[in-house]
Each structure stands twice: as structure tokens, then as C-alpha cells.
Amino acid sequence: MTDGARARVSARVGAIGESATLAVDARAKALRAAGRPVIGFGAGEPDFPTPEYVVEAAAAACRDPRNHHYSATTGLPELREAVAAKTHRDSGYPVSAGQVLVANGGKQAIYQAFATLLDPGDEVLLPAPYWTTYPEAIRLAGGVPVPVHTDESSGYLASVQQLEAACTARTRVLLFCSPSNPTGAVYPPDQVEEIGRWAAEAGLWVVTDEIYEHLVYGEARHVSMPVVVPELADRCVVVNGVAKTYAMTGWRVGWMIGPADVVKAAANLESHLTSNVCNVAQRAALAAVSGDLAVVTAMRAAFDRRRQTIVRALSEIPGVTCPEPHGAFYAYPSVHGVLGRELRGRRPATSAELAELILDEAEVAVVPGEAFGTGGYLRLSYALGDEDLVEGVTRLHKLLAEAR
Ligand SMILES: Cc1ncc(COP(=O)(O)O)c(C=O)c1O
Numbered sequence: 001m002t003d004g005a006r007a008r009v010s011a012r013v014g015a016i017g018e019s020a021t022l023a024v025d026a027r028a029k030a031l032r033a034a035g036r037p038v039i040g041f042g043a044g045e046p047d048f049p050t051p052e053y054v055v056e057a058a059a060a061a062c063r064d065p066r067n068h069h070y071s072a073t074t075g076l077p078e079l080r081e082a083v084a085a086k087t088h089r090d091s092g093y094p095v096s097a098g099q100v101l102v103a104n105g106g107k108q109a110i111y112q113a114f115a116t117l118l119d120p121g122d123e124v125l126l127p128a129p130y131w132t133t134y135p136e137a138i139r140l141a142g143g144v145p146v147p148v149h150t151d152e153s154s155g156y157l158a159s160v161q162q163l164e165a166a167c168t169a170r171t172r173v174l175l176f177c178s179p180s181n182p183t184g185a186v187y188p189p190d191q192v193e194e195i196g197r198w199a200a201e202a203g204l205w206v207v208t209d210e211i212y213e214h215l216v217y218g219e220a221r222h223v224s225m226p227v228v229v230p231e232l233a234d235r236c237v238v239v240n241g242v243a244k245t246y247a248m249t250g251w252r253v254g255w256m257i258g259p260a261d262v263v264k265a266a267a268n269l270e271s272h273l274t275s276n277v278c279n280v281a282q283r284a285a286l287a288a289v290s291g292d293l294a295v296v297t298a299m300r301a302a303f304d305r306r307r308q309t310i311v312r313a314l315s316e317i318p319g320v321t322c323p324e325p326h327g328a329f330y331a332y333p334s335v336h337g338v339l340g341r342e343l344r345g346r347r348p349a350t351s352a353e354l355a356e357l358i359l360d361e362a363e364v365a366v367v368p369g370e371a372f373g374t375g376g377y378l379r380l381s382y383a384l385g386d387e388d389l390v391e392g393v394t395r396l397h398k399l400l401a402e403a404r
Contacts (some may be wrong), residue, residue, distance in 0.1 A: 016136050022369030028365035039392035040365040041380035044351060046329070054246060057287035058280050067279035073271040075102025075255070077280065079286045083255055086289040090213065093222035093238065101263045102277050103270060105226045106211045106241035106254035111137045113207050113237045113256050116266040118143035122172035127158035128331065129372035131181045138358040139291060146171070147373050152323045152334055156183035157191065160198045161171045173205045178213040182379040183332040184325020186220040189228060196229030206232060209239045210256070214296045214326040217304045220326035234259050244294055246288040253277055253285035303329050306382040308387055311394035317400050329383040336376045341403040351375050362395040
């Protein structure tokens with residue numbers, strides 16, 4: 001639609017697509033509200049309620065007038081201290097409270113990190129498949145996302161050689177996410193170190209997203225890049241939050257940790273953007289990060305059980321290949337073997353078309369790989385109840401086995 005000679009929406013914002021993951025989830029919820037028995041593998045959030053002691057801290061915070069007014073943009077001092085202590089406890093990264101900037105979720109921290117680090121035309125190396133928000137956050141900051149494609153043959157891990165090949169004189173930042181959304185891939189510690197050393201030598205900044213740090217399974221281990229490559233600390237921003245670890249997606253508390261000058265600049269931006277994060281939510285986050293990790297251990301055991309169930313079930317479907325995810329709560333199977341074949345009178349050529357067909361015919365919601373920069377794949381979140389999970393993959397198997 002145009003308004004005289006120019007579009008009514010700015011080119012910058014008009015170029016932003018809807019979050020595909022939220023769109024799939026919204027469509028599944030709408031169908032369910034209309035009475036359809038849809039099983040949703042779309043949502044990127046734990047199905048557990050927030051732990052009771054966290055909820056109690058928030059309830060108490062509501063009644064405390066100290067929390068009824070504006071507070072410091074950078075975050076409640078107690079929370080910044082607790083995040084610094086938690087970071088040291090969990091990943092061994094020694095940081096001060098002054099290096100912590102609390103934000104409205106890890107998502108805002110990502111936006112602020114890119115807005116603070118990028119000038120127009122700066123390139124960001126972005127291993128693909130990537131979380132759907134990264135390229136939008138990079139472009140909105142004037143940057144240029146440069147996808148570095150990986151596939152199931154490497155377990156969706158980018159190598160230094162691939163990164164080196166994509167690096168140019170304009171490259172400013174490497175985005176690193178392990179465990180990964182959408183693939184569940186976890187970089188082995190020596191590969192994190194190799195990539196970190198390469199980035200440090202290349203003079204790049206690293207934005208490392210550690211939001212799934214506690215959700216690793218089997219032999220996999222999460223290591224924080226600036227811990228294994230300490231010389232990177234002065235050019236590194238760590239993003240994290242309470243959403244995935246403590247089943248607190250709706251509370252909207254995350255943070256970025258970085259060098260003092262970058263954190264100060266990002267805080268200036270945040271002061272004009274959103275002011276402080278809701279004080280009640282910050283008090284809840286304080287209870288979460290100050291507590292022990294017992295609730296996390298229990299949730300991780302449930303995710304691990306579902307992970308094994310889903311990988312086994314997906315691998316039995318003809319035309320589907322599912323590498324074992326070692327972290328987060330996603331499986332990312334290739335469906336190349338199904339595409340182009342006849343299925344219930346249709347012939348899906350892309351994973352987007354296949355995902356639509358699956359929703360229509362099996363009433364199962366999955367997110368197509370196009371949302372993560374790699375068509376030909378589906379993302380299934382296994383953060384849903386065990387029974388629904390089994391019913392969902394059974395329906396999927398029945399449908400896809402009909403492909404001719
Ligand atoms: C890789 C990754 N980073 C960051 C986030 C943001 O989490 P939140 O904004 O809920 O803290 C998500 C959420 O889906 C994610 O998957």
C-alpha cells in the first residue's frame with residue numbers, strides 16, 4: 001500500500017518479516033481454540049510452570065512499594081550482582097555487576113548488542129541454521145547478516161575454515177549460539193576454543209548466546225567462549241536470561257554481559273527504549289538465579305527423555321533424517337527425502353509447503369526450516385508433554401509414510 005509516492009511503512013521496518021515461530025504457534029493455538037486437536041511442536045518454550053519459589057518472590061515484590069516505581073535502566077543492583085555471581089558459578093566467567101545490563105528478555109539484549117556494535121554495512125557472520133530473530137536484529141541495526149551454511153553432515157557445526165571463507169574486510173561480529181536453536185547442536189569445547197581464537201586473531205567481536213547453557217544432554221558440555229579464550233573478553237558480549245532455564249519465558253528478563261564501554265552505551269540506548277525491566281519480574285529473576293539448580297536438573301531430565309523419544313520416532317519415518325540434538329529442546333530433521341513427492345493429492349516442494357500440509361492433514365504444528373535460513377528441514381520443539389509428543393510424531397509418521 002502506498003501513501004502518495006512512498007510506502008506508508010518505512011523500508012527499514014517494512015522489511016522485517018513476522019517471527020515464523022510465533023506465527024506457527026499462533027496458528028496452532030487458533031486452531032486449538034476452534035476445537036481442533038492440534039499438537040504443537042512450534043513453541044520454543046518449556047511446558048513447565050515457573051517454580052513456586054520464584055512465583056512467591058514475585059508475589060511478595062508486588063506488595064512492596066519499592067517495586068512500584070521506575071528503577072535503574074541497567075537493572076536492580078541486587079539482580080546485577082546475582083547475575084554476575086551466577087555467571088561465575090555456572091560457566092566460570094568472572095565478571096563484575098557493572099558489566100551486566102538487564103533487558104526485557106534475551107531478545108532485547110540481542111537487539112541492543114547489535115545496535116551497539118554495528119555501523120551501517122558492517123557484516124555479521126551468522127552460522128545457519130540460525131535463530132529466526134538474529135538476521136532481523138542485525139539488519140535493523142544497519143548490519144548485513146552473512147549466513148554460513150551448515151547441514152546434518154557436520155552435525156550443524158560451522159568450522160573455522162567456513163567462517164574464514166565468509167570473512168571480509170567488513171566483518172565486524174561473529175554470532176555464536178551453542179546449544180543452538182533451532183538444531184540443538186552443541187559445539188565441543190575444543191571447537192569453541194578454536195573458533196574463539198580465530199575470532200580474536202581476526203579482531204572480530206563475538207556475540208555469544210548462552211540462553212540454553214543448562215540444557216545439554218549425555219556427554220555434551222557447554223563452555224563459554226570467553227572462558228576458554230580469555231583474550232576475547234574485551235570484544236565479547238554474552239547474552240543469557242531466565243526464560244529457558246527456569247521456565248520463565250513470559251516474565252521477560254534477560255541480560256547482556258560485556259566490556260564496560262559497550263554496556264554503558266547499550267544502557268543509554270535502553271534508557272530511551274524501554275527504561276527499566278518490570279521490577280516484579282526482576283525480583284522473580286533474582287530468586288531464580290540466586291537459587292540452586294535443582295529445578296533445572298528435574299526439567300532437564302524430562303527434556304532428555306523426550307529428546308530420546310522424538311529422535312527415535314523421527315528416524316523411523318521414511319524420507320526423514322534426524323541427527324541427534326545434544327542441547328536445547330529442538331530436533332531439526334531433514335525432510336529432503338519427502339519433498340517433491342505426492343502426498344494426499346499435493347506435492348510439497350519446500351519445507352514451508354510441507355509444514356502447511358502437515359498442519360492441514362495431521363493437525364501437527366512444526367516450523368519449516370525456511371524460518372532458520374535453511375529450507376528442507378523442520379524444527380520440532382520437544383518441550384511438550386510426553387503423551388502429546390508420542391501422538392504427534394505418530395501422526396507425522398502415518399502421514400509422511402504415504403508420500404509416493
Ligand atoms: C537462541 C535464543 N536466544 C535468545 C532467545 C530469547 O529469549 P528471551 O527473549 O525469551 O529471553 C531465544 C528464545 O527463543 C532463543 O531461542
